[in-house]
Amino acid sequence: MTTDLDRLLLIRHFERALLDLFAKGELNGTTHTCLGQEIVPVAVAPLLGPRDHVFSNHRGHGHYLARFDDPAGLLAEIMGREGAVCDGVGGSQHILREGYLSTGVQGESLPVAAGAALHLRGSGALACAYIGDGTWGEGAVYEALNLAALWSLPLLVVVEHNGIAQTTPTAMAMSGNIGMRCAAFGVRHVALPAGDIASIRAVLTPLVASVRDGSPLVVEFSVNRLGPHSKGDDTRSGVSDLWDWYREMSDLPGFAEADTRALDLVESVVRDVKARPLSTWGQGSSDPRLLHGAKP
Amino acid sequence: MRVVENLNQALHEVLAGDPRAFLLGEDLLDPYGGAFKATRGLSTRFPAQVLTTPISESAITGVGAGLALCGDTAIVEIMFSDFVTLAFDQIVNFAAKSVSMYGSRVPMRLIVRLPTGGGRGYGPTHSQSLQKHFIGVPGLDVYEMSPLHDNRAVFAEMIAAERPCVFFEDKILYTKRMHEVDDLFTWDLTGGLARVHVDTPPDCVIIAPGGVAHRALAAMRRLLLEQEIVCTLLVPSRLHPLDAAPLVAVAREAKAVVVAEESTAGGTWGAEVAHALHRELWGVLRNPVALAHSADSIIPTASHLERAVLLTETTVYDTVLESLK
Numbered sequence: 033m034t035t036d037l038d039r040l041l042l043i044r045h046f047e048r049a050l051l052d053l054f055a056k057g058e059l060n061g062t063t064h065t066c067l068g069q070e071i072v073p074v075a076v077a078p079l080l081g082p083r084d085h086v087f088s089n090h091r092g093h094g095h096y097l098a099r100f101d102d103p104a105g106l107l108a109e110i111m112g113r114e115g116a117v118c119d120g121v122g123g124s125q126h127i128l129r130e131g132y133l134s135t136g137v138q139g140e141s142l143p144v145a146a147g148a149a150l151h152l153r154g155s156g157a158l159a160c161a162y163i164g165d166g167t168w169g170e171g172a173v174y175e176a177l178n179l180a181a182l183w184s185l186p187l188l189v190v191v192e193h194n195g196i197a198q199t200t201p202t203a204m205a206m207s208g209n210i211g212m213r214c215a216a217f218g219v220r221h222v223a224l225p226a227g228d229i230a231s232i233r234a235v236l237t238p239l240v241a242s243v244r245d246g247s248p249l250v251v252e253f254s255v256n257r258l259g260p261h262s263k264g265d266d267t268r269s270g271v272s273d274l275w276d277w278y279r280e281m282s283d284l285p286g287f288a289e290a291d292t293r294a295l296d297l298v299e300s301v302v303r304d305v306k307a308r309p310l311s312t313w314g315q316g317s318s319d320p321r322l323l324h325g326a327k328p
Numbered sequence: 329m330r331v332v333e334n335l336n337q338a339l340h341e342v343l344a345g346d347p348r349a350f351l352l353g354e355d356l357l358d359p360y361g362g363a364f365k366a367t368r369g370l371s372t373r374f375p376a377q378v379l380t381t382p383i384s385e386s387a388i389t390g391v392g393a394g395l396a397l398c399g400d401t402a403i404v405e406i407m408f409s410d411f412v413t414l415a416f417d418q419i420v421n422f423a424a425k426s427v428s429m430y431g432s433r434v435p436m437r438l439i440v441r442l443p444t445g446g447g448r449g450y451g452p453t454h455s456q457s458l459q460k461h462f463i464g465v466p467g468l469d470v471y472e473m474s475p476l477h478d479n480r481a482v483f484a485e486m487i488a489a490e491r492p493c494v495f496f497e498d499k500i501l502y503t504k505r506m507h508e509v510d511d512l513f514t515w516d517l518t519g520g521l522a523r524v525h526v527d528t529p530p531d532c533v534i535i536a537p538g539g540v541a542h543r544a545l546a547a548m549r550r551l552l553l554e555q556e557i558v559c560t561l562l563v564p565s566r567l568h569p570l571d572a573a574p575l576v577a578v579a580r581e582a583k584a585v586v587v588a589e590e591s592t593a594g595g596t597w598g599a600e601v602a603h604a605l606h607r608e609l610w611g612v613l614r615n616p617v618a619l620a621h622s623a624d625s626i627i628p629t630a631s632h633l634e635r636a637v638l639l640t641e642t643t644v645y646d647t648v649l650e651s652l653k
């Protein structure tokens with residue numbers, strides 16, 4: 033059985049492998065890793081069902097790997113190899129799969145998630161959108177929140193507040209705070225540390241159930257971004273002193289074994305995918321209709 | 329000097345020359361100095377004139393327009409030109425309209441800088457060339473950065489015009505050298521038009537914006553060496569409104585004319601240029617003006633797929649050959 037720890041470690045080693053591939057010049061383009069933020073999607077994923085729609089963003093590898101047990105499909109997508117989720121067309125930040133969509137334009141997904149929530153309203157399913165704190169600069173976020181509250185949409189917004197957007201500290205970009213902004217729209221807001229997974233789920237389980245009944249919710253996690261914004265553009269100092277679940281959990285019984293298992297798995301996925309031929313456009317499993325596959 | 333350094337100098341000159349000139353954009357502050365480093369050093373030297381902003385493309389473009397409305401000079405950087413769609417309303421329905429819709433001319437010094445184009449594997453939402461969507465907006469000038477045009481002069485011209493401008497910067501150019509032209513050719517600059525040529529009259533005239541200049545030059549080299557076809561390249565700095573007269577003068581003497589750009593197919597700048605040339609040279613041109621551009625497609629992420637979509641040196645080469653048949 034895959035445990036939460038296995039998932040956390042899979043994501044951690046997957047992201048490290050990506051930065052490593054970049055450093056070796058084996059990856060093209062750009063990528064945003066979720067190093068340090070793994071707990072958020074791992075905690076949230078089991079609260080979501082197969083009929084729920086997830087909207088992810090530029091920093092989405094953890095969101096994907098917490099929902100689908102498919103590191104090879106994701107890596108193939110990022111490397112443009114056979115077996116890629118979207119034939120390598122979308123790449124790291126544009127992925128479509130049943131009940132899952134990511135896109136690279138900040139704020140764009142929230143009104144779309146509201147639309148999906150409108151489609152799902154009354155069915156018991158919900159739309160869940162992951163966004164960062166910096167994305168609260170976009171007007172579309174507020175237009176969507178207003179509609180979500182006004183129309184009682186089953187919309188769950190998961191905010192990964194890592195205190196920085198690219199190189200801009202949140203304090204330089206956000207006046208007031210997310211809680212107050214939600215209050216202004218009459219949207220429920222809960223702030224949680226991205227620490228203990230069991231406590232996160234204990235708080236969120238009843239709240240997410242009420243989202244399904246049409247009461248939108250913003251969950252704001254405080255997390256640390258432990259990696260660079262994208263490839264190697266970190267302007268911060270002191271990052272290695274930030275709290276890291278990986279360090280914190282490393283004394284737990286079974287951690288070392290799980291860590292080795294995850295590392296081995298990622299290494300074998302990297303070997304496997306690297307050896308594959310280049311992807312062919314038009315062969316992928318991605319079908320736009322799949323988003324409706326989860327029809328209520 | 330690299331193109332990005334020349335651009336950086338131009339921005340320095342604008343801010344140094346006018347304490348009421350402002351630069352706004354995301355992640356502009358040193359030491360990062362902007363996603364493509366064009367703004368490096370500016371926040372340190374002009375802390376009161378450089379504003380790093382939230383991720384709010386619409387609002388910061390509107391703020392730039394507000395400054396311009398009050399007589400200041402505003403330069404807004406949109407991190408990737410793809411996101412200029414978020415500022416479309418402020419540019420098209422506010423800034424461009426305001427210079428003219430109140431019955432008398434309202435001067436506005438607003439420049440929206442737009443890092444543009446593909447070839448870097450950034451994927452469908454970070455690789456587009458959206459110039460065509462701004463062609464033909466009354467009151468709006470469309471410029472494109474070029475390795476043959478000193479950005480200091482181009483910025484001075486845009487500011488002096490006192491009309492809102494969008495300035496497209498092909499990301500591939502940033503690390504290329506200024507004024508570096510294949511030694512088979514010589515080049516000159518007249519008004520805003522750069523011309524790259526050999527001494528013989530051309531078989532074909534290639535018209536291309538700055539971002540495509542290197543690809544056009546590479547095609548010209550091969551055409552000359554492999555096919556003995558002589559081309560002249562014309563690179564205008566301002567794409568719209570287009571000053572067609574100097575293009576017409578050169579095109580008149582050639583057997584074929586190709587307009588090359590990275591935009592995907594459909595409603596292109598090239599179609600607009602072709603129309604202007606057809607109107608002037610109908611009955612003189614031996615062949616219709618040919619268009620070279622990227623495929624009618626989104627721009628994929630994986631490099632082998634991206635290459636198949638984007639305009640390349642080979643696209644230009646093949647189009648020239650075809651148009652001379």
Ligand SMILES: Cc1ncc(C[n+]2csc(CCOP(=O)(O)OP(=O)(O)O)c2C)c(N)n1
Pocket residue numbers: 090091136137138139163164165166167168192194196197198257354383385407411414
């Ligand atoms: C509309 C838009 N503007 C700018 C960008 C460039 N960009 C990509 S990620 C990012 C920072 C996002 O910050 P945040 O929402 O806090 O998420 P984080 O990266 O911290 O996870 C920026 C500015 C973008 N992708 N879309």
